[in-house]
Amino acid sequence: MKLVSRDIDKNDSGSVSLVPEEAEDMWHAYNLITIGDTLRSTTIRKVQNESATGSVSVNKVRTTLTIQVEAIDFDTQGCVLRVKGRNIEENQYVKMGAYHTLDLELNRKFTLGKHEWDSIALDRIEMCCDPTxxxxxxxxxxxxxxxxxxxxxxxxxxxxxxxxxxxxxxxxxxxxxxxxxxxxxxxxxxxxxxxxxxxxxxxxxxxxxxxxxxxxxxxxxxxxxxxxxxxxxxxxxxxxxxxxxxxxxxxxxxxxxxxx
Structure with missing residues (x-):
């Protein structure tokens, strides 16, 4: 796991940005993310556009979303972590409060925020990001x-x-x-x-x-x-x-x- 940034205050509140680099890192991410956390990552969203003539087209756009985690599912065979929650930040493609599922994959950065990072989670960060x-x-x-x-x-x-x-x-x-x-x-x-x-x-x-x-x-x-x-x-x-x-x-x- 690559640690991109760490911003945790003296009250153990804050966020870390990580990039999973191998399959084992996805297991660490699964154990780090809990319900109630905030998660920010890039995602693909289908967007409907209506033309002046009334025709409707559907396009896929890549955007960055921040959700509050409500459900977590780990696909071990596909090595994908699917995290579902409500959007909590303004976004031109996704309304505030709308549900979305973020797919965390290898080599895709994500930012995880917690109100309080406990010692177990911090130790896991240290361990999985230690190259030795x-x-x-x-x-x-x-x-x-x-x-x-x-x-x-x-x-x-x-x-x-x-x-x-x-x-x-x-x-x-x-x-x-x-x-x-x-x-x-x-x-x-x-x-x-x-x-x-x-x-x-x-x-x-x-x-x-x-x-x-x-x-x-x-x-x-x-x-x-x-x-x-x-x-x-x-x-x-x-x-x-x-x-x-x-x-x-x-x-x-x-x-x-x-x-x-």
Whole structure:
């Protein structure tokens, strides 16, 4: 579901404009709309015209109506939501108070108004409009000192965290600072994964890098998971897949990413 606009005041009264983009969104719309709400959308209306000679013609016109909802019917096979109610706004084709049925379909915007949005309806809006709910693939694209934690949906790649830090160079006989910097960098990536990857949704986590950075990080992450009892990582260890990437691959992914 695409959220076009949201205008809800501090008293939880107002409206939201939404565009259903897939079949499941129509089910969410069915659960959001209740009797007594106002609904605004485009529709087709038959209009009779009488000429000077007395002949009558019927034409179909597209117009925008706002109705007060009285009945709701969900056609699951046709993926159409039919909402019946009385027209409550001036319209050149439909009289005030006249009945009309609005057909809500995929990719057709509608505006839903409520006197009071309860927490259940607001939570449903948040859930169905959150693209990460449809991101069943995650990726950690990294090199030493730089990493992107991404969630990948069917339509876009979302960068949820960018971790960038200076790691001291390795010097002969003085590797301690380098190792400490690397561990701090790895710890930041682990925290980003724990914060942003929803393992109840995500089916696979790609860990990609040129060279052996990915392998070193993977070993460190699960050693820390055992040490600090990160159960969510240990329970989902099988979902992590190591991938060798070139710089070209990283640039390609970065070009497709949308920063939130």
């Amino acid at each position: 709910q449809h991101a069943d693939l995650a990726a950690v694209v990294m090199q030493e000192g730089l990493a992107h934690v991404c969630l990948i949906t069917p339509n876009m790649t979302l960068v949820r965290a960018k971790i960038e830090t200076n790691i001291p160079r390795k010097r002969k006989g003085m590797c301690q600072q380098h190792d400490k910097g690397l561990e701090k960098f790895y710890d930041m990536i682990i925290q980003a994964i724990l914060r942003h990857v929803k393992f109840d949704v995500v089916k696979c986590v790609l860990v990609a890098s040129p060279g052996f950075v990915k392998d070193q990080f993977y070993e460190y992450m699960f050693a820390q998971a055992v040490k600090l009892d990160y159960k969510v990582l240990l329970e989902n260890k099988s979902k992590f897949v190591l991938v060798h990437s070139s710089s070209g691959f990283k640039h390609s992914l970065k070009g497709k990413c949308k920063q939130d």
